[in-house]
Amino acid sequence: MNEPAYGDGPRPRGDTRARIRQVALELFAEQGYEQTSLREIAERLGVTKAALYYHFKSKEDIVAAFTEDYGAEIDALIAWAAAQPRTTQARRELLDRYIGIVMGSSEVFRFLERNQAAVKGLEGGKRRFEQFRPRLEALVQILVGQQAPLRERVRATAALTAASMSCMFFMKDADDPEELRAIVLELASGLVDVPTPQLS
């Protein structure tokens, strides 16, 4: 998922595509997709706009380069989870894997979070960019079932969104990612698997 780090010497040719993807992700996540022009990306890399078009056929395609991996990971998780028995143990495992994916791709997640409107408008010609909602709903359905009462659906949705948001907010300055992960998992599990707390 991460690019190898190089020293100060001349960068090896052939990784240009990867470097474009990386710089674009950083800028898109930080400033926004619409707020970042290809000129800016090119300048940051010390090349020209036209060079970018040698590696990617459009601005949109750069986004696809880093979101498709993330989407595939979530889809794989959904496929795996759908085949599990609906037990407390399996739900916990699902949440743990989900948190792992989000923490592992936290910058992609940040990008998606802060550019929902922009991503949604990206030529869904083949529905390439249906990132958020359908996948969230699929996971909720697996966690509590389709006909679950409102309370259970709300809590499952909250568990997933809270987990992702927490990773986003605290990953940056977390000195111990494992501690954060444990906290988030406990929090999310508690939301889906505490049947009737019944506090006033």
Added chain:
Amino acid sequence: MNEPAYGDGPRPRGDTRARIRQVALELFAEQGYEQTSLREIAERLGVTKAALYYHFKSKEDIVAAFTEDYGAEIDALIAWAAAQPRTTQARRELLDRYIGIVMGSSEVFRFLERNQAAVKGLEGGKRRFEQFRPRLEALVQILVGQQAPLRERVRATAALTAASMSCMFFMKDADDPEELRAIVLELASGLVDVPTPQLS
């Protein structure tokens, strides 16, 4: 907060500014700020672009028209909460009021959520558009204190974000808003005020 509803007759003149604000909010929330041109807003209202500029001095100013009210509500909540004792009861009351604000302005919240990148880039000349983060952090600090351990800060953050997200997701097709509100409040309260569940 809502505009009065009129029949089929000719609309009363003088509410044009309010109608612009309303239509803009709908389009900005649905399609995105950058994805919505002033031409589109004008067309939807049956006027021209230039007319919009009579009522608002810029596109950015239209956004300010509906976000400033929302921001003021949150700021008032922060001021109120800062003066409360730090008790379980007060925390619950804070969350309840927060949920009330979000549910009452759920479309504004949707807009802010889906256009974070765009809003951030909006000429923060006077920091008019610092909507999300600082206010969230202020509320977290009031809920658990500044020096609270990571776990408490994460859970308080999760309580607030989960509450807002849940309102956003479920307000649309909730036949009973009060039921939703109770569910969300219970969920959020449980996150900030269950000391050591210690399940494993």
Added chain:
DNA sequence: GTCTATAGACGGATAGAC
């Protein structure tokens, strides 16, 4: 693979008539 140069489109904003 990377460059220069430019096409082609669209958006925000303004001037001035009515």
Added chain:
DNA sequence: GTCTATCCGTCTATAGAC
């Protein structure tokens, strides 16, 4: 208050030389 007409900037994307 609303219109027509237009300015000016920026952006994506492409053509063609090296």
